[in-house]
Amino acid sequence: MGSTVLSLRIDGELLDRLRRHAARRGMSVQDYVVQTLVRDDFDERFSAAVDETEKFYGADLPQDPADRVT
Template sequence: MLSLRIDGELLDRLKKRAARRGMSVQDYVVRTLVRDDFDERFSAAVDETEKFYGADLGHGDPADRVT
């Protein structure tokens, strides 16, 4: 269970965003939290992969690459 205390202005914005997606405020907030958590876990996995291989895996400047 998660309990949040938010002000009226934020609740109004959340209601509008949730309504546009045909969702309840609760579902909208949970979906947002899950998405953010996935993004953080994905970034951490990419970082760990780069550390493991000890190389830039193509995220740098293309001009720096040797062909």
């Protein structure tokens, strides 16, 4: 898999916040942003997979995990 350049224009305040978040994790801003996007993408794909599984099995599971009986 290759890589592609994505250029963003963001305001200085957001960039400063990104720099602080990245520094706390010992990462570059670029690595921090990429990791955040990958994590968000995974969360969306996981939620979609759960929804599809529930549709397939016709599960009427409670929305609150505490109400689920296993």
